[in-house]
Amino acid sequence: MKYLIKNARMVNEGIVKTTDVLINNERIEKIATDITDSSAAVIDANGHYLIPGVIDDQVHFREPGLTHKGNIASESRAAVAGGITTFMEQPNTNPQTTTIEKLEGKFSIAKASSYANYSFFFGGTNDNLEELKRLDKTSCAGVKLFLGSSTGNMLVDNEQVIETIFSNTDMVIAAHCEDEGTIRRNLALYKEKFGDDIPIKYHPIIRSEEACYLSSSKAIALAEKTGARLHVFHVSTEKETNLFRNDIPLAEKKITAEVCLHHLWFTDADYDTKGTFIKWNPAVKTQKDKDGLWKALLDDRVDIIATDHAPHTLEEKKQVYTSAPSGGPLVQHALVAWMEAVNNGKLPIEKMVQKMCHNPAILFDIKERGYIREGYYADLVLIDPKAPWTVSTDNIEYACKWSPFEGTEFSSAVTHTFVNGHLAYENGTISETKNAKRLTFNR
Template sequence: MKLKTILIKNANIVNEGAIFSGDILIEGEFIKEISESISAKSSDVHVIHAEGKYLLPGVIDDQVHFREPGLTHKGTIETESKAAISGGITSFIEMPNTNPQTTTIEKLEEKFKIASKASYANYSFMFGGTNDNLDEILKVDVTQVAGLKLFLGSSTGNMLVDDPKVLENIFKNTNLLISVHCEDETTIKANLETYISEYGEDIPIKYHPAIRSAEACYLSSSKAIELAKKTGARLHVFHLSTGKETELFSNTPLKDKKITSEVCIHHLWFTDEDYDKKGTLIKWNPAIKSKKDKDQLWEALLDDRIDVIATDHAPHTLEEKKNVYTKAPSGGPLVQHALPAMLEMYHRGKISIEKVVEKMCHNPAILFQIEKRGFIKEGYFADLVLVDLNNPFTVKKENILYKCGWSPFEGTTFKSRITHTFINGNLAFENSKFHNDKFAKRLTFNR
């Protein structure tokens, strides 16, 4: 809903480690005032009564694959960003392994042009590194692009950066934040050959974490961190999946860290015990591993060795996912259900709402230096989410918004529901209904 002035009354406002009851006045794109009580000064003010609900900053998802251009049978920027805002994600950072890949300035700007017309949520893109595009990397404007993505394992096309000299050159020469996918390809190939020799192409899915093993993850992560320390590069390690990797990170204040990490929803929710029921629907790279690994990831998240919770949203069609092991792609859709899943963990006593907001809203904004987002502050963009913690819903085919039409959470009942999502001061989603207009903006970075 496009309105000049919105007043949210009597919300439980969650921000910077505190929850307090109050009102928020939105004028244009920005939060104008936050106070215990604000009166509507004219009949033009649209008042939203939020008694009993929680008002959060919009979630910033620092890792998604929205599949456009080139893979749009799986998803598009429009379909997946629409699903995202229904789940309280107001900004996303999308990855470069589309078709064509985002490894030139020209291809990067083409994606920004698509998003400017199609996206429901605020957007930025990672620029992709290869073994031979350092000249292009050095042309990237650091105030306009989220960062640089390097695949040190599990790449598509020519995006595996496996030349040590090239890697060190990139780390030494870019001022961009470097985000990495860490799995050692040599280890994985050797493991895969072992299982193919025994089972052929139809390897039981339960062996996925043995093939894409904890050793492969740790070997790659530790090498990337060693290189970052050597060169002074700013490094962010995506989707930790093992307890051992958490030992590589510190819990010093985020603002002082040069090496940071992320964990994804699926690694906090599922374990290898779920493969029997879910099969290749929960085939991800890195693989979902043991309960012990999950418990250690939770421990590191709560003691601040892990800085960010993201989705790694990566849709595939059901037909693709139902192939035999070696042909079933890795990845799954998550943006619609990520925040409800984390709020479910709040209901289970695993995490506080304040900590959810820290890891999903505040920290991505701090880590990527995103301008005026991720917090509920006067003068900041009004990217906000109203949540009803006691309004259960069950994930079913008919309420899944992903283009691929399925979810690994199908059949799960979540206690919490997103009722309103505001994008740049506009009411974009309200009680399961979307506004026809799109209010998204390109993210900018205070660097």
């Protein structure tokens, strides 16, 4: 079908301008002022922002094996409702994505059920190096290493294995960096004092700045030694931001970083009211860390904005500290949350689009996505910057039916989301027609 978007405030490649965009089948056919096409369905954007579809490089959609929390269908529905048209999912499912066979199994699930474009990370372990060597670099998003204890037996803690992995792939290696030994020592101290019901306020002390910095700095040193292409997920401390560069373009960087919404929205002061509902790994930390992360995002030491969307059931999150899992659902609300920073002048909208759309496409060499360009896939999002609404259980799309933002009023709303030219979401309604594709890469 053809769609003609009229009078949009297009945000693309550092520029905001009013224009029309013609969508023909899966592609952007034309970008110009005063386009006419009698065969196209017209959407009058009325000055709303038009941005490329958001690319989220870090989600946990829980399928296979953990589908009581969510699945690829439910969470990708929530994603398109939030303007995220492309996701890259993590390997700590059940079974874990640590063989090529398991990787292709997840692609098969997504092909049948996903509402958003998709790719998956291959999980590195202490003993699957030979399988990793067989991996086609065009077949998936990259390699994921868990260098912290978030994920049980996916922890990679053999330093020789880590160095060998770094030396044997030219794919992006995405790393969760927290030092296991530091965390175990801290946890033992607080368990001795409180048992299993440790007050949540100690979470950022157990999973401390020291644990994050020690792991991140070691991974970066190893990447520099081996020449590996390293991307550090969910940086959470001001100290870590000083490990990254902003004096060269992203396309020339070998070591990159991302920040997640929760580390720039919440602080340790919020544990008193939010409790385990804002328990993440790495932990939400201090106001000083939050301020430092904002500074690094704005000055380009941090390259990408992501969610680390990781749903759990309410029953799971309400357990005592040592039993309550870390993570929370975010894909539906991330873009509108960042729009709060745009509307209050803290984040230029051009910078937001750079970090959420352009830079993931650059970093992962994604083909024909991440920009509004003629000939590119029509992954597009319209945002009304003056459409206040409040998050409630009635409008949450996640399978888990809760959000750390419940009760929050956002001033902006996603009104339309296109996935490969298909109108996947319109003013609160999600189309049941799926038009998602497996990502392809320019590698």
